[in-house]
Amino acid sequence: DIQMTQSPSSLSASVGDRVTITCRASQGISNSLAWYQQKPGKAPKLLLYAASRLESGVPSRFSGSGSGTDYTLTISSLQPEDFATYYCQQYYSTPPLTFGGGTKVEIK
Amino acid sequence: QVQLQESGPGLVKPSQTLSLTCTVSGGSISSGGYYWSWIRQHPGKGLEWIGYIYYSGSTYYNPSLKSRVTISVDTSKNQFSLKLSSVTAADTAVYYCARVPGVNTFGGVIVSAFDIWGQGTMVTVSS
Numbered sequence: 403d404i405q406m407t408q409s410p411s412s413l414s415a416s417v418g419d420r421v422t423i424t425c426r427a428s429q430g431i432s433n434s435l436a437w438y439q440q441k442p443g444k445a446p447k448l449l450l451y452a453a454s455r456l457e458s459g460v461p462s463r464f465s466g467s468g469s470g471t472d473y474t475l476t477i478s479s480l481q482p483e484d485f486a487t488y489y490c491q492q493y494y495s496t497p498p499l500t501f502g503g504g505t506k507v508e509i510k
Numbered sequence: 511q512v513q514l515q516e517s518g519p520g521l522v523k524p525s526q527t528l529s530l531t532c533t534v535s536g537g538s539i540s541s542g543g544y545y546w547s548w549i550r551q552h553p554g555k556g557l558e559w560i561g562y563i564y565y566s567g568s569t570y571y572n573p574s575l576k577s578r579v580t581i582s583v584d585t586s587k588n589q590f591s592l593k594l595s596s597v598t599a600a601d602t603a604v605y606y607c608a609r610v611p612g613v614n615t616f617g618g619v620i621v622s623a624f625d626i627w628g629q630g631t632m633v634t635v636s637s
Contacts, residue, residue, distance in 0.1 A: 403573075436623030445606055445627035446557065457625070489557055493610075493621050498572040499559040 404428050404495050408488075408502035414510040421477040423505045425490035430470045434494035437466055437475045440504075441486045449488075450475070477507075485509055512537040514607050514628035522601075522635050528594040532607030532628055539588050540565045545612040545621055546590045548581060550603040551630075558603075562610060562621075563590055570619060597635045604630045 405428040415421050425435065433453040438446035448457045450466040453473055463478045477484055490502040518530035532546070539546060547562035561571035563581045571579050580593040594601060607628040612621035 438624075445608075445630050446624070447627070448623050448625050451623035451625075457623075491557070491623065493623060496619060496621060497559075497561070497570045498574070499621070501557040501559070503556045 403498055404431060404492050404500055406490055406492055406500050406502040408490055408505050410505060411503065412506040412508060414508050415480050416510045417480055417482055419480045419510075421480050421484075421507060423475045423488055423490075423507075425468075425473045425475070425502050427471045427473075427492055427494075431492045431494035433469060434492055435466075435468070435473050436491045436493065437464075438489045438491065439484075439486045440489065446489060480507070512609065512626050514609065514626060516605060516607050516628045516631040518631060518633070520632055520634060522597055522633060523637050524598055524635055525596055528592070528597050528601060528605075528633055528635070530592045530605055530607075530631065530633070531589050532591070534588045534590075534609075538585075539583060539590065540585045543611060543613070545570075545610045545619070546581075546583065547608045547610055547624065548592045549606045549608055549624070551606070552600075552603045560592065560594075560605075562612075564612075564614065568614065599635050602633065602635045604632050606630045 407426045435453045437450045440446040454466040487504045487506045513535045515533045522528045545562040548560040563569045578595045583590040608624040609626040610621045
C-alpha cells in the first residue's frame, strides 16, 4: 500500500495569509494526487486532481504542485470560508486508494 | 447534476451485518466511465476507502476489509450497496458513497479523484 503523510497535522493562520500544506507519498505516484476540503459535518469536496488541476468551481486561490513523492497545496490568501480540514489522496495504485491523515486549518 | 444519497440503519448490533444503499440521481450508473465507491470516516479521524464497483459488477476492495465487505449494484434502481459483516465497535463511522471516474484497462483499473460525494450517514455499532 502507498502511505500518504501530510504535514502539518494542524495550523493556525489569519485571513489573508498564504498557507501551504504538504503531502508525501511512500513511493512515487506520478501526479496521481487529489486534494479535498472537508468542513465539520460535511462530506469532503474535491479541490484539485492530477496534483495541480483545479476542479470546476473551485476558487483560483487554491493551487497544487509537486512531483514524484512530494506534493503541496497552497491557499494564496486565506478566506474565512477556507477554515476546514484538508486531505490528500493518491490514486496511482489501487487497491487500495489511500488518504493522508488530514491538516486542520484553524483561525489564529 | 448527479447526486448521491446514502440510506440505511443508523444503529447495528455487534456481530451483525451493516447494510447501506447509495441512490444515484441525475445520471445513470449504467452509463459507464465511473466506479461507485464506499468510503468511511471514524469519528474525528481520517478517511478510509472501502471499495468500489463498476456498473458491470466488477468490484475492488480494500485488502484490510476484503474478508468482510460486499459491494453490489442494482442498475434497475440506479443504486449500489455496501454490506459489512461481523461488525464491531471499530466499524462505527460515517459512511460515504462517492463517484470516481475510471476505466478498466488491460493493466488494471485506472481511476481519478472522487468527484461527487453523498452527504454521509453515521452508523453506530452498539448493543
